[in-house]
Amino acid sequence: MKKNILVIGAGSGIGRALFELLNTLPEFRAFGISRRGIPFQKTQMIDSGVNYKCDLTNEKEIVSFFEFYQHSFKDIHAIYLCQGDGLFGNISSLSKDSIEKHFSLNIISSFLVLQKFYSLVRNSTDSPFVCFLSSTAGKIGFPESTAYCASKHAVAGLAKSLREEWKKDKIRIFTVYPGAISTEIWDNREGFDQKDMISPEEFAEYLKSFLYLPGSINLDESYVLPMKGIL
Template sequence: MEQKIALVTGASRGIGEAISHELSKNGYITYAISRGGNERNNDDRLTHLPMDLRSEESIQEAFSIIERKHGVLDVLVNNAAVMINKPFEQFERADWEDTYATNVFGPIQCIQQAFPLMKKRGGRIINISSIMTERPLPQSALYTSSKHALNGLGEALSEEWYPHRIFLTKLCLGATYTDMWKNVGGFTQDDMLQVEDVARMAAFIAQTPLHVRMDEIKMTPPKGVL
């Protein structure tokens, strides 16, 4: 049986950490990526690696480790993101640059690096998106627009790469309790999805045979979108 390889960005906590553990629990050799990560093995199937999505060199270095060790990649989860909440007129250039570097340009480079590793036997790319691309909240213009950009990229590549059996799935999440929501008023943890819910769905997508295409999956709490 072929050993499956996965890489998850933003994996030091929250959704990314939960997805990394769920994939490793399901037999994937999983690389949990974060800015502050260090190369250490939790066990035979989970390795933490440093990668800064704002740095092309850092991204290339992380993927080169996977290429040297395995030569293939089966699953890429673009989870890492930053969200700055404030009125649009208060955004500064540094806010735009940091958000788009992390939420858009970094994932673009990860997808480019993943392509030659996935082309050998097919694979899945899961882009973690947000219900705010459909139902935006006030003061979320920067985050919401960056998720729209990632959605558009995934939709286009779904049409370009299916002959290679490389499929992109937009996993669109309603309110999910993470650190991002700690300072947002009007929401409680009980009203939201839990990170474990998202992790189980990501593992389901990852393990689905490659004769099935899943362009979009939407998850929301029982009470509705947000």
């Protein structure tokens, strides 16, 4: 039996690299969502290997995708939450609107996705899991990064609480705190060399390996840095 895997934020960067890698593995059916995905009709059957269109800051679009998915499948083995953006600059420069948009994508969207898909993850009988991407910015503080550090600490808090809340359902919760991965999130940020970073393809190999862990293992937290450490 093939296992169903959902990659949230499969349009670029880490999510896309993971999604493309999963699509090469015959034992899994991977589904993606992001803004640049392909539009769908709720009454259609869902196809694996496709990144579907969904703006995660719009609750109605999350609900539509859930109904579309549920039309074809009643379980999910793993959800990787790879959506997110950066919001940087000194605290006085951040508008209320930009902070709200950032939190809507980086943290609220995870609540909404997990509220909808909870029953389908619970239906999986083979040690299902949810993988969150926090950040080094979810462990320590960086200057000019108040919004990003706050949203990434929030991701870690959500994950830690859910770890306790869903253990009764045998749903595993993994939280990864990556250091620098060379994706678009670093575009226009001065003082960083992408050569010092982990490539998204290599990082995707690490995330893929979770699918092969024995079901008795909950990899609560992993801190994954490039050789230079924190850049």
